Structure formats: structure tokens, C-alpha cells
Amino acid sequence: xxxxxxxxxxxxxxxxxxxxxxxxxxxxxxxxxxxxxxxxxxxxxxxxxxxxxxxxxxxxxxxxxxxxxxxxxxxxxxxxxxxxxxxxxxxxxxxxxxxxxxxxxxxxxxxxxxxxxxxxxxxxxxxxxxxxxxxxxxxxxxxxxxxxxxxxxxxxxxxxxxxxxxxxxxxxxxxxxxxxxxxxxxxxxxxxxxxxxxxxxxxxxxxxxxxxxxxxxxxxxxxxxxxxxxxxxxxxxxxxxxxxxxxxxxxxxxxxxxxxxxxxxxxxxxxxxxxxxxxxxxxxxxxxxxxxxxxxxxxxxxxxxxxxxxxxxxxxxxxxxxxxxxxxxxxxxxxxxxxxxxxxxxxxxxxxxxxxxxxxxxxxxxxxxxxxxxxxxxxxxxxxxxxxxxxxxxxxxxxxxxxxxxxxxxxxxxxxxxxxxxxxxxxxxxxxxxxxxxxxxxxxxxxxxxxxxxxxxxxxxxxxxxxxxxxxxxxxxxxxxxxxxxxxxxxxxxxxxxxxxxxxxxxxxxxxxxxxxxxxxxxxxxxxxxxxxxxxxxxxxxxxxxxxxxxxxxxxxxxxxxxx
Numbered sequence: 001x002x003x004x005x006x007x008x009x010x011x012x013x014x015x016x017x018x019x020x021x022x023x024x025x026x027x028x029x030x031x032x033x034x035x036x037x038x039x040x041x042x043x044x045x046x047x048x049x050x051x052x053x054x055x056x057x058x059x060x061x062x063x064x065x066x067x068x069x070x071x072x073x074x075x076x077x078x079x080x081x082x083x084x085x086x087x088x089x090x091x092x093x094x095x096x097x098x099x100x101x102x103x104x105x106x107x108x109x110x111x112x113x114x115x116x117x118x119x120x121x122x123x124x125x126x127x128x129x130x131x132x133x134x135x136x137x138x139x140x141x142x143x144x145x146x147x148x149x150x151x152x153x154x155x156x157x158x159x160x161x162x163x164x165x166x167x168x169x170x171x172x173x174x175x176x177x178x179x180x181x182x183x184x185x186x187x188x189x190x191x192x193x194x195x196x197x198x199x200x201x202x203x204x205x206x207x208x209x210x211x212x213x214x215x216x217x218x219x220x221x222x223x224x225x226x227x228x229x230x231x232x233x234x235x236x237x238x239x240x241x242x243x244x245x246x247x248x249x250x251x252x253x254x255x256x257x258x259x260x261x262x263x264x265x266x267x268x269x270x271x272x273x274x275x276x277x278x279x280x281x282x283x284x285x286x287x288x289x290x291x292x293x294x295x296x297x298x299x300x301x302x303x304x305x306x307x308x309x310x311x312x313x314x315x316x317x318x319x320x321x322x323x324x325x326x327x328x329x330x331x332x333x334x335x336x337x338x339x340x341x342x343x344x345x346x347x348x349x350x351x352x353x354x355x356x357x358x359x360x361x362x363x364x365x366x367x368x369x370x371x372x373x374x375x376x377x378x379x380x381x382x383x384x385x386x387x388x389x390x391x392x393x394x395x396x397x398x399x400x401x402x403x404x405x406x407x408x409x410x411x412x413x414x415x416x417x418x419x420x421x422x423x424x425x426x427x428x429x430x431x432x433x434x435x436x437x438x439x440x441x442x443x444x445x446x447x448x449x450x451x452x453x454x455x456x457x458x459x460x461x462x463x464x465x466x467x468x469x470x471x472x473x474x475x476x477x478x479x480x481x482x483x484x485x486x487x488x489x490x491x492x493x494x495x496x497x498x499x500x501x502x503x504x505x506x507x508x509x510x511x512x513x514x515x516x517x518x519x520x521x522x523x524x525x526x527x528x529x530x531x532x533x534x535x536x537x538x539x540x541x542x543x544x545x546x547x548x549x550x551x552x553x554x555x556x557x558x559x560x561x562x563x564x
Contacts, residue, residue, distance in 0.1 A: 008167035069151035070120035078161020103162030137389035143299030152227035216285035270307035290347030298393035378406035407556035
């Protein structure tokens with residue numbers, strides 16, 4: 001099927017109107033998930049006319065009840081702030097927003113809304129008061145309802161910021177493939193009535209290289225939306241809870257057909273396991289402000305809270321402890337040499353170190369979902385983790401902690417910035433562990449020791465420390481190893497160990513630094529003292545044998561500690 005000559009021509013609008021009409025008429029699954037009478041606190045009211053001064057204005061929905069459904073926008077803010085509503089501009093935006101002041105992405109969103117016959121639009125930067133923390137927290141708490149109850153979400157996939165349009169001739173992507181006539185003269189004499197039109201067909205449009213798909217906020221927006229129009233640089237794609245459709249195909253297909261799918265199964269049962277899977281996927285995305293690591297997931301957390309009925313703890317659930325504490329920083333086996341030496345520092349975003357949200361990396365749970373019962377080796381004594389705003393699923397108060405009792409062994413850890421480290425005890429076999437992020441020591445270099453070997457207590461590096469960490473730098477200092485749980489899948493017996501560093505010399509107060517897990521997938525040579533990766537095992541062999549960890553904790557001291 002021929003696609004539109006350019007994004008925004010008559011053929012494209014006919015395709016989108018048809019897909020929307022079919023969904024509204026036939027897809028009971030899509031209608032069942034929505035509260036059509038619910039509206040966000042504010043919406044943009046589009047009044048298409050001749051007066052550019054008053055084409056758009058911000059309305060409070062409790063004062064002016066909308067007369068139709070609304071559309072949401074998922075977009076990249078980019079390096080510069082788009083047009084925003086602030087306390088200072090709130091009254092002005094209520095009076096009217098001049099079209100010429102709107103970024104191109106906003107203009108294209110409003111054009112799409114108009115073509116689909118919708119008068120109301122929700123755009124985050126304009127419908128949330130950006131310099132009022134309470135308003136921002138309240139709206140981020142409601143993201144699940146904002147996106148799920150909108151008529152549809154417009155996804156500006158290929159626009160890296162508000163200045164890059166997704167409609168019009170200047171939005172044509174280099175990969176857009178139209179039908180072209182094939183020269184049949186080379187095939188010999190043919191009747192003149194024969195013509196052949198062809199174009200390249202990509203079975204699966206590549207979403208991974210689109211700017212919006214790298215944005216953490218957009219991940220939640222896609223998951224929560226009932227219907228979505230993807231403005232891909234190849235073509236326009238329709239997705240809803242019932243199926244998918246491509247402009248080049250023209251018929252609704254079940255999820256999964258031709259490689260197209262809602263990348264998240266929104267109808268799946270919400271369990272602790274599926275939450276961890278969602279977090280693993282979400283954590284691959286980037287944020288401009290890492291303090292948004294939890295708020296950007298708040299809408300989804302709110303929805304899971306209804307199903308799990310458990311206390312939410314900075315990205316984890318109380319009913320999933322201690323299992324969920326066994327997260328690790330995911331390691332990309334295809335890293336280049338440069339990437340290998342680019343372990344990130346902690347973003348210092350106010351999230352406690354025991355939460356996956358405290359690091360700026362992709363995370364995963366390696367050994368907790370094999371279907372067998374884990375042997376828990378700690379007791380949770382007390383949890384203090386309170387939200388710092390009105391959004392109970394957003395940012396948390398500084399100093400949030402877990403207090404627990406378990407088997408602890410004091411040791412020494414030596415680490416470099418490749419992400420691996422070795423923990424040693426004088427009478428025990430050394431073990432390889434994986435760092436959560438860059439680790440440095442609090443003290444300065446020892447003048448008596450080699451320049452590459454530092455001595456002192458260890459802590460997570462923060463952005464202001466980056467100038468101190470160079471390739472070849474190695475940190476060495478005291479740590480404590482906490483036995484978290486045993487892991488017996490596939491007739492092996494394994495373990496998960498947390499490596500902790502004492503904070504500010506305080507007794508029994510620690511920060512998480514690394515994890516030690518058997519069966520994580522690497523063969524290592526710790527006898528030589530090397531912290532280099534020596535090979536990848538296809539059978540997920542251990543970092544260290546279970547028998548070695550067992551020796552570590554066989555006669556370990558039972559202590560009560562606090563992790564912040």
C-alpha cells in the first residue's frame with residue numbers, strides 16, 4: 001500500500017481517521033480501560049479560527065467542563081526548555097497563547113488534534129505549572145489517569161526537541177520509502193499496459209534509534225496510553241490495546257504481527273515479577289534530571305499499587321524484600337573499549353543506595369525469578385522511606401533507610417573503574433563482585449604507596465568526583481559483606497551478597513557499593529588479583545564457587561545494620 005507523500009497529506013489523515021473510527025466502534029478492550037468522563041486539572045482548548053492571538057488557551061477543567069475528549073502529547077524536551085506555563089505566565093496562558101510562540105512539535109500536535117476533530121490537548125510543559133513543586137508532584141502522581149483516559153497519545157518519535165516538526169515537507173525522513181516505477185525495458189518486450197511499482201518494505205520499523213524512545217518519561221507515557229499514533233520517520237503507525245496498523249499496510253493486525261507490537265503487555269497480570277521486568281526495561285532510558293528517576297515512573301507505580309497492595313519503597317515493594325534488593329547493574333557484553341572504562345558515578349539524586357533508582361544505569365535481577373523459593377538470610381527490622389512531596393510514588397526524603405539483621409563479614413575491596421572488584425579476607429578465598437557505579441575513597445592518595453593504589457574508606461563517586469577517576473585508578477578500602485539470600489536454581493546452589501561501605505565513620509550505617517552473585521555469567525581469575533573480565537560463559541557459570549561464599553558466611557557474625 002502506498003504511504004503518504006509527506007507526513008500530513010490527505011492520505012495520512014484518511015488512514016488515521018479510519019484507524020481511530022475502527023477502534024472506537026469495534027475495540028471493546030480499549031474502551032473498557034478508560035474513564036471517558038475524567039479530565040486532567042488543566043487542558044489546552046483549541047479554537048481553530050482566524051485570530052492567531054486566541055487560537056489556544058489554558059483552561060481549568062473544574063471551571064470550564066470540556067465538551068469533548070482530549071489528546072495527549074509524548075515528546076522530547078531537548079536541551080532547551082519548550083514553552084512552559086509558570087506562576088508568572090499562568091494568567092497570560094489562560095487568556096490565550098499565540099500560535100507563533102509554540103514550538104513546531106506543539107503546532108503539529110494541535111494540527112493533528114484539529115484534523116481528528118478534537119478540541120482539547122494535554123501537553124506537560126503547558127498544563128503543569130513548572131515552577132510550582134506541589135503542582136508538579138500532584139500531576140506526576142496522576143500520570144496514569146492522564147494518559148490512559150486520553151482519546152489517544154501523539155508520539156513525536158523522531159523529533160529530538162520541540163523545534164523538529166513531524167508534519168509537513170520539512171519532516172520527511174531519509175528512510176521514508178515511496179512506491180517508484182520500475183524500468184521493465186531490461187526484461188524484454190512487454191505489453192504497454194504493464195507497469196510495475198515497487199518500494200522497499202521494512203518488516204519491523206526500528207524504534208530503538210528514535211530520540212523519543214530513549215527518554216524515560218516517554219516509556220511510562222507509552223505504557224499507560226490506550227491508543228497511540230507513532231510519527232516514525234519511516235511512516236505513521238497506529239497502536240492500541242487491541243492491535244497495530246501501519247500506513248503501508250492499511251489493516252488492523254493483532255499485536256505481534258509483522259514484528260509490530262505494543263512493546264509492553266498492558267493486560268498482563270500485575271505481579272512483583274512483572275514489576276521487576278518493567279523496571280528493567282524502564283531503566284535503559286535516559287533522563288535530563290536524574291532526580292526524576294522515581295517521578296518518571298510514578299504513574300505506573302500508582303497502577304501497580306492497586307494490584308499489589310504493598311508499601312512502595314523508592315522503586316521497590318515491601319512485600320518483595322529482601323528478594324528485590326538483589327538487583328545488579330546490567331553489563332553490556334558488546335561494550336567497546338572506550339565504553340568499558342566509562343562506568344558512571346552515582347547521580348546523587350536523593351534516592352537511598354539500596355534502591356535501583358540510586359544509579360544512572362540499566363539494572364536487572366539475575367537470579368530471583370526462576371520459580372524456586374529463595375532462602376532469605378536477613379530479617380527486615382525497620383523501614384523509613386517517606387515521600388518528599390505530595391506524590392507518594394515520587395521522590396523520597398533524604399536519609400531513607402532499611403534496618404536489618406543478617407550475617408556480615410568484614411573484608412577489604414579493591415576496585416577499578418571497569419565495574420568489577422575483588423573482596424578479600426585473610427583466611428578466605430577472594431571473590432569477584434560487580435560494582436553498582438564508580439567507587440572512590442574518601443581519603444587522599446597515600447604518599448607512601450603507589451600512585452595507582454589508594455587507601456581509605458570507600459564510597460560511591462558523585463558527579464563532582466569525576467575528575468578524580470582516571471583509567472588505571474584503583475581504589476582499596478574496608479567493606480562489609482552481607483549475606484542476602486541463597487539461590488538454588490537448576491540444581492546449583494548460589495548466593496547473593498551485598499557489599500557495603502561504612503558512611504562517615506558512623507557505627508552500623510552503610511551505603512551499598514556492589515553485589516556478589518554466583519551464576520552471573522562471567523569466569524574470573526581472582527587469584528591473580530586481576531579485576532579484568534576474562535571471558536563470558538554461555539552457561540552462566542559462577543563468579544565464584546558457592547562453596548567459597550559458604551565458607552565466608554559459615555561462622556559469620558550476626559549484626560543489625562542500617563543501609564541508607
